[in-house]
Amino acid sequence: KPEHTKEQLSISVVDNAYLPQTKDENISEDWLAFVSVPAFKKIEKKKPGQVKSFLSVGTGSGLDVLAGAEVFGAKRLAFTDLQNKVVKAAEKNVKNNLLNSDKVEVNGYTGDLFAPLRKDHPRFDVIYENLPNVPLDENKEVEDSRNSGHYLEKREERIPKEVHAAMLDLHYLAIQQAGEFLEDNGIILSLIGGRVPLDTITSLGQKADVDSKILSYKWKVQSEPEDVIGGYAKQEENGYGPFIFYRAEDLKKAFEGISFEESGEKAHNIEKSLEDKKLTATEAFKLWKAGESIGHTVVVLKSS
Template sequence: MTEVFYQNINTSEYLNIESKPVHIKERLDIEIIDNSFLPGAKEDDWFAHSALPALKIIEKERPGKIRSFLSIGSGPGLDVLASAEVFGSSKLTLTDLQGSVVKSAIQNIKSNLLEPEKIEVNGYSGDLFEPLKKANGNPRFDLIYENLPNVPIPEDEDINKSRSSTHYIEKRSEKIPEEVKAALLDLHYLAIQQAPEFLEENGSLISLISGVIPIDTITSIEKYVDGVKIEVLFYNWNIQTSFYSVVNKYATQEEQGYGPFIFYRENDLKKAFEGISDEESGKKAREIEKSLEDKRLTATEALKLLKQGENIGYTITIIKTSINV
Protein backbone atom coordinates (compact mmCIF):
# COMPACT_ATOMS: atom_id res chain seq x y z
CA MET A 1 0.00 0.00 0.00
CA THR A 2 1.33 3.42 -0.98
CA GLU A 3 2.07 5.70 1.96
CA VAL A 4 1.16 9.33 1.31
CA PHE A 5 2.21 12.46 3.21
CA TYR A 6 0.71 15.91 2.72
CA GLN A 7 2.44 19.22 3.30
CA ASN A 8 0.86 22.66 3.33
CA ILE A 9 3.51 25.26 2.54
CA ASN A 10 3.41 29.03 2.87
CA THR A 11 4.69 30.11 -0.54
CA SER A 12 6.07 33.52 0.44
CA GLU A 13 8.01 32.03 3.34
CA TYR A 14 9.32 29.11 1.29
CA LEU A 15 10.43 31.35 -1.58
CA ASN A 16 11.63 34.11 0.77
CA ILE A 17 9.59 36.80 -0.97
CA GLU A 18 7.74 39.71 0.65
CA SER A 19 4.97 40.04 -1.91
CA LYS A 20 2.20 37.62 -2.77
CA PRO A 21 3.09 35.06 -5.45
CA VAL A 22 1.76 35.86 -8.91
CA HIS A 23 2.03 32.48 -10.65
CA ILE A 24 1.39 29.93 -7.90
CA LYS A 25 -0.98 29.78 -4.93
CA GLU A 26 -0.27 31.51 -1.62
CA ARG A 27 -0.35 28.13 0.12
CA LEU A 28 0.86 25.00 -1.63
CA ASP A 29 -0.84 21.69 -0.94
CA ILE A 30 1.78 19.07 -1.76
CA GLU A 31 1.24 15.32 -1.91
CA ILE A 32 4.35 13.26 -1.20
CA ILE A 33 4.16 9.55 -1.91
CA ASP A 34 6.43 7.00 -0.29
CA ASN A 35 8.90 6.71 -3.19
CA SER A 36 9.40 10.46 -3.38
CA PHE A 37 12.02 12.56 -1.66
CA LEU A 38 10.58 14.10 1.51
CA PRO A 39 11.26 17.85 1.80
CA GLY A 40 12.45 19.06 5.18
CA ALA A 41 12.14 22.28 7.12
CA LYS A 42 13.38 25.28 5.15
CA GLU A 43 16.98 25.17 6.43
CA ASP A 44 17.08 21.42 5.74
CA ASP A 45 15.48 21.69 2.31
CA TRP A 46 18.35 21.83 -0.17
CA PHE A 47 16.25 23.45 -2.86
CA ALA A 48 14.89 26.28 -0.69
CA HIS A 49 18.21 26.80 1.09
CA SER A 50 20.60 26.78 -1.87
CA ALA A 51 19.04 26.14 -5.28
CA LEU A 52 16.39 28.83 -4.96
CA PRO A 53 18.91 31.67 -4.41
CA ALA A 54 20.81 30.39 -7.46
CA LEU A 55 17.66 30.49 -9.60
CA LYS A 56 17.05 34.07 -8.47
CA ILE A 57 20.57 34.94 -9.62
CA ILE A 58 19.76 33.44 -13.04
CA GLU A 59 16.59 35.54 -13.24
CA LYS A 60 18.60 38.69 -12.46
CA GLU A 61 21.10 37.79 -15.18
CA ARG A 62 18.42 36.95 -17.76
CA PRO A 63 15.18 38.63 -16.67
CA GLY A 64 12.13 37.12 -18.34
CA LYS A 65 14.22 34.84 -20.57
CA ILE A 66 13.65 31.48 -18.84
CA ARG A 67 10.48 30.43 -20.64
CA SER A 68 11.08 26.68 -20.37
CA PHE A 69 12.30 24.80 -17.29
CA LEU A 70 13.20 21.16 -16.71
CA SER A 71 13.93 19.44 -13.40
CA ILE A 72 15.75 16.10 -13.52
CA GLY A 73 14.78 13.95 -10.54
CA SER A 74 12.19 16.41 -9.26
CA GLY A 75 10.48 14.32 -6.60
CA PRO A 76 7.20 16.01 -5.51
CA GLY A 77 7.61 18.94 -7.93
CA LEU A 78 8.29 21.75 -5.46
CA ASP A 79 11.32 22.85 -7.46
CA VAL A 80 9.18 23.15 -10.58
CA LEU A 81 6.52 25.20 -8.78
CA ALA A 82 9.20 27.50 -7.39
CA SER A 83 10.67 28.00 -10.86
CA ALA A 84 7.21 28.83 -12.18
CA GLU A 85 7.06 31.70 -9.70
CA VAL A 86 10.67 32.88 -10.07
CA PHE A 87 10.76 32.80 -13.88
CA GLY A 88 7.11 32.88 -14.96
CA SER A 89 7.94 30.02 -17.33
CA SER A 90 5.25 28.87 -19.76
CA LYS A 91 6.68 25.35 -20.19
CA LEU A 92 7.40 23.21 -17.11
CA THR A 93 8.82 19.71 -17.34
CA LEU A 94 10.07 17.18 -14.81
CA THR A 95 11.46 13.68 -14.67
CA ASP A 96 11.87 11.12 -11.92
CA LEU A 97 12.90 7.50 -11.76
CA GLN A 98 9.45 6.14 -10.87
CA GLY A 99 6.24 6.75 -12.78
CA SER A 100 4.18 7.02 -9.59
CA VAL A 101 6.36 9.90 -8.38
CA VAL A 102 5.99 11.70 -11.72
CA LYS A 103 2.20 11.29 -11.71
CA SER A 104 1.96 12.71 -8.19
CA ALA A 105 4.31 15.61 -9.01
CA ILE A 106 2.33 16.58 -12.12
CA GLN A 107 -0.82 16.72 -10.01
CA ASN A 108 0.98 18.85 -7.42
CA ILE A 109 2.09 21.32 -10.08
CA LYS A 110 -1.23 21.65 -11.89
CA SER A 111 -3.26 21.98 -8.70
CA ASN A 112 -1.02 24.75 -7.31
CA LEU A 113 -0.63 26.94 -10.41
CA LEU A 114 -2.90 29.99 -10.47
CA GLU A 115 -3.55 29.63 -14.21
CA PRO A 116 -2.74 26.01 -15.11
CA GLU A 117 -4.56 26.28 -18.43
CA LYS A 118 -1.88 28.72 -19.63
CA ILE A 119 1.09 26.55 -18.69
CA GLU A 120 2.36 23.47 -20.50
CA VAL A 121 3.23 20.83 -17.89
CA ASN A 122 4.95 17.56 -18.84
CA GLY A 123 6.40 14.68 -16.86
CA TYR A 124 8.52 11.68 -17.82
CA SER A 125 9.70 8.67 -15.85
CA GLY A 126 13.10 7.12 -16.35
CA ASP A 127 16.84 7.50 -15.86
CA LEU A 128 18.38 10.96 -16.35
CA PHE A 129 17.57 12.27 -19.86
CA GLU A 130 16.62 8.88 -21.28
CA PRO A 131 12.83 9.46 -21.24
CA LEU A 132 13.29 12.79 -23.03
CA LYS A 133 15.27 11.11 -25.79
CA LYS A 134 12.18 9.05 -26.48
CA ALA A 135 9.88 12.10 -26.52
CA ASN A 136 8.73 13.57 -29.80
CA GLY A 137 10.58 16.61 -31.07
CA ASN A 138 13.67 16.36 -28.85
CA PRO A 139 12.52 19.05 -26.34
CA ARG A 140 14.94 21.84 -25.44
CA PHE A 141 14.95 24.12 -22.42
CA ASP A 142 16.23 27.51 -21.32
CA LEU A 143 17.16 26.09 -17.92
CA ILE A 144 17.65 22.57 -16.59
CA TYR A 145 18.04 21.89 -12.87
CA GLU A 146 19.40 18.76 -11.22
CA ASN A 147 20.13 17.78 -7.63
CA LEU A 148 21.04 14.17 -8.28
CA PRO A 149 22.32 11.95 -5.46
CA ASN A 150 26.01 11.40 -4.75
CA VAL A 151 25.84 8.36 -2.49
CA PRO A 152 25.41 4.88 -4.03
CA ILE A 153 22.58 2.79 -2.63
CA PRO A 154 23.69 -0.23 -0.57
CA GLU A 155 23.48 -3.45 -2.56
CA ASP A 156 20.87 -4.91 -0.17
CA GLU A 157 18.43 -1.99 -0.66
CA ASP A 158 15.78 -1.69 -3.37
CA ILE A 159 15.86 1.64 -5.23
CA ASN A 160 12.08 1.37 -5.72
CA LYS A 161 11.28 1.09 -2.02
CA SER A 162 10.93 3.68 0.74
CA ARG A 163 12.96 6.85 0.10
CA SER A 164 16.03 5.05 -1.21
CA SER A 165 15.45 6.96 -4.45
CA THR A 166 17.59 9.69 -2.83
CA HIS A 167 20.54 7.38 -3.59
CA TYR A 168 21.63 5.92 -6.90
CA ILE A 169 22.52 2.54 -8.31
CA GLU A 170 26.31 2.44 -8.60
CA LYS A 171 26.62 -0.17 -11.34
CA ARG A 172 26.16 1.69 -14.64
CA SER A 173 27.08 0.85 -18.20
CA GLU A 174 28.49 4.30 -19.03
CA LYS A 175 32.22 4.96 -18.83
CA ILE A 176 32.98 7.31 -15.93
CA PRO A 177 36.42 8.99 -15.54
CA GLU A 178 38.23 7.66 -12.47
CA GLU A 179 38.65 11.14 -10.94
CA VAL A 180 34.91 11.70 -11.23
CA LYS A 181 34.03 8.26 -9.92
CA ALA A 182 36.32 8.61 -6.89
CA ALA A 183 34.44 11.78 -5.92
CA LEU A 184 31.03 10.07 -6.34
CA LEU A 185 30.09 12.56 -9.06
CA ASP A 186 28.87 9.92 -11.50
CA LEU A 187 25.32 11.20 -12.03
CA HIS A 188 26.33 14.86 -12.16
CA TYR A 189 28.94 14.00 -14.80
CA LEU A 190 26.37 12.12 -16.88
CA ALA A 191 23.86 14.97 -16.58
CA ILE A 192 26.48 17.48 -17.76
CA GLN A 193 27.50 15.16 -20.59
CA GLN A 194 23.91 14.68 -21.81
CA ALA A 195 22.42 18.13 -21.14
CA PRO A 196 23.64 20.05 -24.24
CA GLU A 197 21.35 17.98 -26.45
CA PHE A 198 18.39 19.42 -24.52
CA LEU A 199 19.48 23.04 -24.04
CA GLU A 200 18.35 26.03 -26.04
CA GLU A 201 21.10 28.12 -27.65
CA ASN A 202 21.64 30.28 -24.55
CA GLY A 203 20.43 27.66 -22.09
CA SER A 204 22.24 26.28 -19.08
CA LEU A 205 22.23 23.39 -16.64
CA ILE A 206 22.24 24.14 -12.91
CA SER A 207 23.71 21.38 -10.72
CA LEU A 208 23.43 21.38 -6.93
CA ILE A 209 26.32 19.39 -5.50
CA SER A 210 27.17 18.80 -1.87
CA GLY A 211 30.41 20.64 -1.18
CA VAL A 212 31.90 17.69 0.68
CA ILE A 213 33.78 17.49 -2.61
CA PRO A 214 36.50 20.10 -3.45
CA ILE A 215 35.50 22.77 -5.96
CA ASP A 216 38.34 21.97 -8.37
CA THR A 217 37.27 18.32 -8.41
CA ILE A 218 33.71 19.33 -9.27
CA THR A 219 34.69 21.74 -12.04
CA SER A 220 37.23 19.23 -13.43
CA ILE A 221 34.27 17.56 -15.13
CA GLU A 222 34.66 20.26 -17.79
CA LYS A 223 37.84 18.65 -19.14
CA TYR A 224 36.03 15.35 -19.71
CA VAL A 225 33.05 16.78 -21.61
CA ASP A 226 33.62 18.47 -24.95
CA GLY A 227 31.98 21.80 -25.70
CA VAL A 228 30.84 22.89 -22.24
CA LYS A 229 31.83 25.66 -19.84
CA ILE A 230 31.42 25.15 -16.08
CA GLU A 231 31.42 27.95 -13.50
CA VAL A 232 30.51 28.21 -9.83
CA LEU A 233 27.24 30.15 -9.67
CA PHE A 234 26.51 29.98 -5.94
CA TYR A 235 28.34 28.78 -2.83
CA ASN A 236 26.69 28.16 0.51
CA TRP A 237 26.88 26.07 3.66
CA ASN A 238 24.56 24.16 5.93
CA ILE A 239 24.55 22.05 9.08
CA GLN A 240 24.46 18.26 8.88
CA THR A 241 21.16 17.47 10.60
CA SER A 242 20.15 14.05 11.84
CA PHE A 243 17.40 13.81 9.21
CA TYR A 244 19.86 14.19 6.37
CA SER A 245 22.75 12.57 8.15
CA VAL A 246 24.78 10.81 5.50
CA VAL A 247 28.16 11.39 7.14
CA ASN A 248 28.37 7.72 8.04
CA LYS A 249 27.76 6.78 4.40
CA TYR A 250 30.56 9.08 3.27
CA ALA A 251 32.80 7.61 5.99
CA THR A 252 32.06 4.15 4.61
CA GLN A 253 32.95 5.35 1.11
CA GLU A 254 36.23 6.79 2.44
CA GLU A 255 37.08 3.38 3.90
CA GLN A 256 36.58 1.96 0.40
CA GLY A 257 39.04 4.42 -1.13
CA TYR A 258 36.68 7.14 -2.36
CA GLY A 259 36.97 10.82 -1.53
CA PRO A 260 38.29 12.99 -0.01
CA PHE A 261 35.00 14.16 1.51
CA ILE A 262 35.21 17.37 3.49
CA PHE A 263 33.24 18.60 6.51
CA TYR A 264 33.75 21.49 8.94
CA ARG A 265 32.75 22.67 12.38
CA GLU A 266 29.76 25.03 12.32
CA ASN A 267 31.64 28.01 13.77
CA ASP A 268 34.37 27.74 11.14
CA LEU A 269 31.77 27.87 8.37
CA LYS A 270 29.99 30.85 9.93
CA LYS A 271 33.23 32.81 10.05
CA ALA A 272 34.27 31.94 6.49
CA PHE A 273 30.94 32.99 4.95
CA GLU A 274 30.35 36.08 7.09
CA GLY A 275 29.39 39.11 4.98
CA ILE A 276 29.28 37.20 1.67
CA SER A 277 26.18 37.96 -0.43
CA ASP A 278 24.43 35.38 -2.61
CA GLU A 279 25.51 37.17 -5.78
CA GLU A 280 29.22 37.27 -4.89
CA SER A 281 29.43 33.81 -3.30
CA GLY A 282 30.12 32.00 -6.56
CA LYS A 283 32.92 34.36 -7.57
CA LYS A 284 34.49 34.07 -4.10
CA ALA A 285 33.95 30.32 -3.73
CA ARG A 286 37.59 29.29 -4.11
CA GLU A 287 38.70 32.10 -1.80
CA ILE A 288 36.25 30.88 0.86
CA GLU A 289 37.33 27.28 0.37
CA LYS A 290 40.98 28.33 0.72
CA SER A 291 40.26 30.11 4.01
CA LEU A 292 38.82 26.85 5.38
CA GLU A 293 41.71 24.67 4.24
CA ASP A 294 43.21 24.10 7.69
CA LYS A 295 39.75 23.50 9.21
CA ARG A 296 38.91 20.46 7.10
CA LEU A 297 37.54 17.28 8.63
CA THR A 298 37.35 13.91 6.93
CA ALA A 299 33.98 12.15 6.99
CA THR A 300 35.37 9.76 9.61
CA GLU A 301 36.48 12.66 11.83
CA ALA A 302 33.17 14.48 11.28
CA LEU A 303 31.17 11.38 12.21
CA LYS A 304 33.05 11.06 15.49
CA LEU A 305 32.39 14.71 16.40
CA LEU A 306 28.75 14.44 15.30
CA LYS A 307 28.25 11.52 17.67
CA GLN A 308 29.75 13.64 20.46
CA GLY A 309 27.07 16.27 19.89
CA GLU A 310 29.14 18.84 17.99
CA ASN A 311 27.52 20.74 15.12
CA ILE A 312 29.12 19.70 11.85
CA GLY A 313 28.49 21.31 8.49
CA TYR A 314 29.47 21.21 4.84
CA THR A 315 29.58 23.53 1.88
CA ILE A 316 27.17 23.41 -1.05
CA THR A 317 28.37 24.15 -4.56
CA ILE A 318 26.00 25.09 -7.37
CA ILE A 319 27.59 25.07 -10.79
CA LYS A 320 26.26 26.40 -14.08
CA THR A 321 27.07 24.46 -17.23
CA SER A 322 26.58 26.20 -20.56
CA ILE A 323 27.40 25.31 -24.13
CA ASN A 324 30.83 26.71 -25.01
CA VAL A 325 30.41 28.40 -28.39
Protein backbone atom coordinates (compact mmCIF):
# COMPACT_ATOMS: atom_id res chain seq x y z
CA LYS A 1 0.00 0.00 0.00
CA PRO A 2 1.42 3.41 -0.92
CA GLU A 3 2.63 5.54 1.99
CA HIS A 4 2.80 9.00 0.48
CA THR A 5 0.43 8.93 -2.49
CA LYS A 6 -3.15 7.81 -3.00
CA GLU A 7 -3.72 4.18 -3.87
CA GLN A 8 -5.64 5.08 -6.99
CA LEU A 9 -4.30 8.10 -8.81
CA SER A 10 -6.50 10.47 -10.72
CA ILE A 11 -4.43 12.11 -13.44
CA SER A 12 -5.52 14.68 -15.97
CA VAL A 13 -3.33 15.08 -19.03
CA VAL A 14 -3.43 18.21 -21.18
CA ASP A 15 -3.13 17.90 -24.95
CA ASN A 16 0.54 18.83 -25.04
CA ALA A 17 1.84 16.41 -22.42
CA TYR A 18 3.38 13.04 -23.20
CA LEU A 19 0.85 10.31 -22.42
CA PRO A 20 1.53 7.61 -19.84
CA GLN A 21 1.11 4.08 -21.27
CA THR A 22 -1.54 2.83 -18.88
CA LYS A 23 -3.06 -0.22 -20.51
CA ASP A 24 -1.99 -3.32 -18.56
CA GLU A 25 -0.49 -5.02 -21.55
CA ASN A 26 1.51 -1.88 -22.28
CA ILE A 27 3.26 -1.69 -18.93
CA SER A 28 6.52 -2.80 -20.53
CA GLU A 29 6.25 0.23 -22.82
CA ASP A 30 5.83 2.65 -19.93
CA TRP A 31 9.07 4.32 -18.90
CA LEU A 32 8.00 5.26 -15.45
CA ALA A 33 6.63 1.95 -14.20
CA PHE A 34 9.15 -0.20 -15.97
CA VAL A 35 12.39 1.75 -15.65
CA SER A 36 12.25 4.87 -13.47
CA VAL A 37 10.53 3.46 -10.39
CA PRO A 38 12.94 0.49 -10.09
CA ALA A 39 15.84 2.97 -10.48
CA PHE A 40 14.40 5.19 -7.73
CA LYS A 41 14.05 2.12 -5.49
CA LYS A 42 17.66 1.17 -6.12
CA ILE A 43 18.81 4.64 -4.98
CA GLU A 44 16.49 4.58 -1.95
CA LYS A 45 17.89 1.20 -0.92
CA LYS A 46 21.42 2.65 -1.00
CA LYS A 47 20.52 5.87 0.84
CA PRO A 48 17.38 5.11 2.86
CA GLY A 49 15.49 8.25 3.85
CA GLN A 50 18.23 10.56 2.59
CA VAL A 51 16.45 11.92 -0.48
CA LYS A 52 14.47 14.84 0.90
CA SER A 53 14.06 16.84 -2.30
CA PHE A 54 13.29 15.77 -5.85
CA LEU A 55 13.20 17.67 -9.15
CA SER A 56 11.90 16.37 -12.47
CA VAL A 57 13.06 18.28 -15.54
CA GLY A 58 10.41 18.03 -18.27
CA THR A 59 7.77 16.25 -16.20
CA GLY A 60 4.79 16.05 -18.57
CA SER A 61 1.90 14.85 -16.42
CA GLY A 62 3.68 14.93 -13.04
CA LEU A 63 3.57 11.15 -12.57
CA ASP A 64 7.35 10.97 -12.18
CA VAL A 65 7.13 13.51 -9.35
CA LEU A 66 4.52 11.38 -7.59
CA ALA A 67 6.83 8.38 -8.01
CA GLY A 68 9.62 10.44 -6.41
CA ALA A 69 7.30 11.35 -3.54
CA GLU A 70 6.27 7.74 -3.01
CA VAL A 71 9.64 6.00 -3.28
CA PHE A 72 11.79 8.61 -1.52
CA GLY A 73 9.22 10.20 0.78
CA ALA A 74 10.67 13.55 -0.41
CA LYS A 75 9.02 16.53 1.25
CA ARG A 76 10.15 19.09 -1.32
CA LEU A 77 9.04 18.35 -4.86
CA ALA A 78 9.64 20.44 -7.96
CA PHE A 79 9.28 20.03 -11.70
CA THR A 80 9.68 21.93 -14.92
CA ASP A 81 8.15 21.81 -18.36
CA LEU A 82 8.20 24.02 -21.42
CA GLN A 83 4.58 25.10 -21.35
CA ASN A 84 2.63 26.77 -18.62
CA LYS A 85 -0.53 24.73 -19.09
CA VAL A 86 1.44 21.48 -18.82
CA VAL A 87 3.05 22.72 -15.58
CA LYS A 88 -0.30 23.86 -14.14
CA ALA A 89 -1.91 20.48 -14.89
CA ALA A 90 1.09 18.62 -13.42
CA GLU A 91 0.89 20.75 -10.28
CA LYS A 92 -2.74 19.82 -9.85
CA ASN A 93 -1.97 16.14 -10.46
CA VAL A 94 0.81 16.14 -7.87
CA LYS A 95 -1.12 18.02 -5.18
CA ASN A 96 -4.35 16.08 -5.69
CA ASN A 97 -2.68 12.69 -5.40
CA LEU A 98 -0.40 13.23 -2.40
CA LEU A 99 -1.72 11.87 0.90
CA ASN A 100 -0.52 14.78 3.06
CA SER A 101 -0.15 17.52 0.51
CA ASP A 102 -0.13 20.21 3.22
CA LYS A 103 3.13 18.74 4.55
CA VAL A 104 4.86 18.72 1.16
CA GLU A 105 6.26 21.71 -0.70
CA VAL A 106 5.35 21.52 -4.40
CA ASN A 107 6.78 23.95 -6.98
CA GLY A 108 6.20 23.95 -10.72
CA TYR A 109 8.40 26.00 -13.06
CA THR A 110 7.76 26.86 -16.71
CA GLY A 111 10.69 27.10 -19.08
CA ASP A 112 13.61 25.47 -20.82
CA LEU A 113 15.77 23.04 -18.81
CA PHE A 114 17.01 24.86 -15.66
CA ALA A 115 16.32 28.41 -16.85
CA PRO A 116 13.23 28.98 -14.65
CA LEU A 117 15.12 27.84 -11.52
CA ARG A 118 17.96 30.33 -11.88
CA LYS A 119 16.13 33.05 -9.93
CA ASP A 120 15.51 31.10 -6.69
CA HIS A 121 18.36 28.63 -7.16
CA PRO A 122 16.86 25.72 -5.21
CA ARG A 123 19.02 22.60 -4.69
CA PHE A 124 17.92 18.98 -4.79
CA ASP A 125 19.07 15.54 -3.65
CA VAL A 126 17.81 13.90 -6.85
CA ILE A 127 17.33 15.55 -10.23
CA TYR A 128 15.57 13.28 -12.71
CA GLU A 129 15.31 13.80 -16.45
CA ASN A 130 13.77 11.78 -19.23
CA LEU A 131 14.07 14.43 -21.93
CA PRO A 132 13.23 13.84 -25.60
CA ASN A 133 15.87 12.82 -28.13
CA VAL A 134 14.06 13.47 -31.40
CA PRO A 135 14.19 17.03 -32.76
CA LEU A 136 10.94 18.65 -33.80
CA ASP A 137 10.13 18.95 -37.49
CA GLU A 138 11.08 22.43 -38.57
CA ASN A 139 7.55 23.37 -39.54
CA LYS A 140 6.05 22.44 -36.16
CA GLU A 141 5.68 24.26 -32.88
CA VAL A 142 6.19 22.58 -29.49
CA GLU A 143 2.70 23.87 -28.62
CA ASP A 144 1.13 21.74 -31.36
CA SER A 145 -0.57 18.72 -29.79
CA ARG A 146 1.87 16.21 -28.24
CA ASN A 147 5.10 17.64 -29.50
CA SER A 148 6.46 17.67 -25.98
CA GLY A 149 7.91 14.26 -26.89
CA HIS A 150 10.21 16.16 -29.26
CA TYR A 151 12.41 19.17 -28.71
CA LEU A 152 13.49 22.37 -30.41
CA GLU A 153 16.77 21.72 -32.14
CA LYS A 154 18.12 25.22 -32.46
CA ARG A 155 20.13 25.51 -29.22
CA GLU A 156 22.47 28.33 -28.36
CA GLU A 157 24.73 26.20 -26.17
CA ARG A 158 27.84 24.49 -27.52
CA ILE A 159 27.14 20.80 -28.02
CA PRO A 160 29.92 18.33 -28.89
CA LYS A 161 29.61 16.95 -32.42
CA GLU A 162 29.31 13.27 -31.36
CA VAL A 163 26.59 14.15 -28.83
CA HIS A 164 24.59 15.98 -31.50
CA ALA A 165 25.04 13.17 -34.05
CA ALA A 166 23.64 10.73 -31.46
CA MET A 167 20.73 13.13 -30.75
CA LEU A 168 21.57 13.27 -27.05
CA ASP A 169 21.69 17.08 -26.90
CA LEU A 170 19.21 17.60 -24.08
CA HIS A 171 20.64 14.84 -21.89
CA TYR A 172 24.09 16.35 -22.27
CA LEU A 173 22.87 19.85 -21.41
CA ALA A 174 20.89 18.61 -18.40
CA ILE A 175 23.92 16.75 -17.03
CA GLN A 176 26.17 19.71 -17.72
CA GLN A 177 23.89 22.31 -16.11
CA ALA A 178 22.45 20.34 -13.17
CA GLY A 179 25.46 20.72 -10.88
CA GLU A 180 24.52 24.13 -9.55
CA PHE A 181 21.10 22.79 -8.50
CA LEU A 182 22.37 19.70 -6.64
CA GLU A 183 22.79 19.33 -2.89
CA ASP A 184 26.28 18.27 -1.78
CA ASN A 185 25.71 14.54 -2.26
CA GLY A 186 23.04 15.01 -4.88
CA ILE A 187 22.74 12.94 -8.06
CA ILE A 188 21.27 13.29 -11.52
CA LEU A 189 19.34 10.36 -12.94
CA SER A 190 19.05 10.47 -16.73
CA LEU A 191 16.72 8.06 -18.42
CA ILE A 192 18.02 7.56 -21.93
CA GLY A 193 16.37 5.39 -24.55
CA GLY A 194 19.52 3.70 -25.87
CA ARG A 195 19.41 3.56 -29.66
CA VAL A 196 23.13 4.50 -29.72
CA PRO A 197 26.16 2.58 -28.39
CA LEU A 198 26.59 2.47 -24.60
CA ASP A 199 29.98 4.14 -24.84
CA THR A 200 28.36 7.15 -26.48
CA ILE A 201 25.96 7.43 -23.54
CA THR A 202 28.56 6.96 -20.80
CA SER A 203 30.83 9.54 -22.45
CA LEU A 204 28.18 12.23 -21.84
CA GLY A 205 29.43 12.68 -18.28
CA GLN A 206 33.03 12.92 -19.36
CA LYS A 207 32.15 15.56 -21.94
CA ALA A 208 30.12 17.50 -19.37
CA ASP A 209 32.88 17.20 -16.73
CA VAL A 210 30.91 15.06 -14.31
CA ASP A 211 31.20 11.51 -13.08
CA SER A 212 28.63 9.28 -14.83
CA LYS A 213 27.97 5.57 -14.63
CA ILE A 214 25.29 3.14 -15.73
CA LEU A 215 22.92 2.48 -12.84
CA SER A 216 20.74 0.07 -14.78
CA TYR A 217 20.13 -1.26 -18.27
CA LYS A 218 16.83 -2.57 -19.56
CA TRP A 219 14.92 -3.03 -22.74
CA LYS A 220 11.42 -2.07 -23.71
CA VAL A 221 9.04 -2.43 -26.59
CA GLN A 222 9.00 0.79 -28.62
CA SER A 223 5.91 2.78 -27.73
CA GLU A 224 4.34 4.96 -30.45
CA PRO A 225 6.49 3.08 -33.01
CA GLU A 226 5.22 4.85 -36.09
CA ASP A 227 6.16 8.23 -34.71
CA VAL A 228 9.39 7.23 -32.96
CA ILE A 229 10.99 4.62 -35.24
CA GLY A 230 9.78 6.64 -38.21
CA GLY A 231 11.27 9.78 -36.64
CA TYR A 232 14.63 8.09 -36.13
CA ALA A 233 14.60 6.67 -39.67
CA LYS A 234 14.02 10.18 -40.97
CA GLN A 235 16.94 11.48 -38.91
CA GLU A 236 19.15 8.75 -40.39
CA GLU A 237 18.27 10.16 -43.80
CA ASN A 238 19.36 13.55 -42.46
CA GLY A 239 22.78 12.14 -41.61
CA TYR A 240 22.35 11.40 -37.90
CA GLY A 241 23.00 8.02 -36.31
CA PRO A 242 22.92 5.23 -37.40
CA PHE A 243 20.63 4.29 -34.54
CA ILE A 244 20.17 0.90 -32.93
CA PHE A 245 16.92 -1.01 -32.62
CA TYR A 246 16.30 -4.74 -32.16
CA ARG A 247 13.53 -7.24 -32.60
CA ALA A 248 11.74 -7.45 -29.25
CA GLU A 249 12.26 -11.24 -29.10
CA ASP A 250 16.06 -10.81 -29.43
CA LEU A 251 16.07 -8.34 -26.56
CA LYS A 252 13.94 -10.63 -24.43
CA LYS A 253 16.45 -13.44 -24.91
CA ALA A 254 19.51 -11.28 -24.24
CA PHE A 255 18.12 -9.93 -20.96
CA GLU A 256 16.70 -13.23 -19.71
CA GLY A 257 17.60 -13.99 -16.10
CA ILE A 258 19.33 -10.64 -15.49
CA SER A 259 17.95 -8.73 -12.53
CA PHE A 260 17.49 -4.98 -12.48
CA GLU A 261 20.06 -4.84 -9.65
CA GLU A 262 22.88 -6.37 -11.69
CA SER A 263 21.90 -5.00 -15.10
CA GLY A 264 24.12 -1.90 -14.85
CA GLU A 265 27.27 -3.93 -14.27
CA LYS A 266 26.38 -6.35 -17.04
CA ALA A 267 25.33 -3.70 -19.57
CA HIS A 268 28.40 -3.92 -21.82
CA ASN A 269 28.24 -7.73 -21.94
CA ILE A 270 24.56 -7.63 -22.86
CA GLU A 271 25.27 -5.09 -25.58
CA LYS A 272 28.06 -7.30 -26.95
CA SER A 273 25.76 -10.33 -27.03
CA LEU A 274 23.34 -8.35 -29.23
CA GLU A 275 26.01 -7.15 -31.68
CA ASP A 276 24.79 -9.24 -34.63
CA LYS A 277 21.10 -8.50 -33.91
CA LYS A 278 21.34 -4.73 -34.40
CA LEU A 279 18.92 -2.98 -36.76
CA THR A 280 19.19 0.57 -38.04
CA ALA A 281 16.09 2.71 -37.60
CA THR A 282 15.43 2.40 -41.32
CA GLU A 283 15.56 -1.42 -41.16
CA ALA A 284 13.53 -1.49 -37.95
CA PHE A 285 10.84 0.71 -39.48
CA LYS A 286 10.46 -1.66 -42.45
CA LEU A 287 10.19 -4.66 -40.13
CA TRP A 288 7.70 -2.89 -37.89
CA LYS A 289 5.54 -2.07 -40.92
CA ALA A 290 5.67 -5.78 -41.78
CA GLY A 291 4.27 -6.65 -38.35
CA GLU A 292 7.40 -7.29 -36.24
CA SER A 293 7.55 -6.12 -32.63
CA ILE A 294 10.51 -3.73 -32.25
CA GLY A 295 12.27 -2.67 -29.07
CA HIS A 296 15.29 -0.75 -27.85
CA THR A 297 17.52 -0.65 -24.80
CA VAL A 298 17.18 1.87 -22.00
CA VAL A 299 19.95 3.24 -19.81
CA VAL A 300 19.59 4.90 -16.43
CA LEU A 301 22.71 7.03 -16.15
CA LYS A 302 23.68 8.25 -12.68
CA SER A 303 25.82 11.37 -12.61
CA SER A 304 27.24 13.36 -9.72
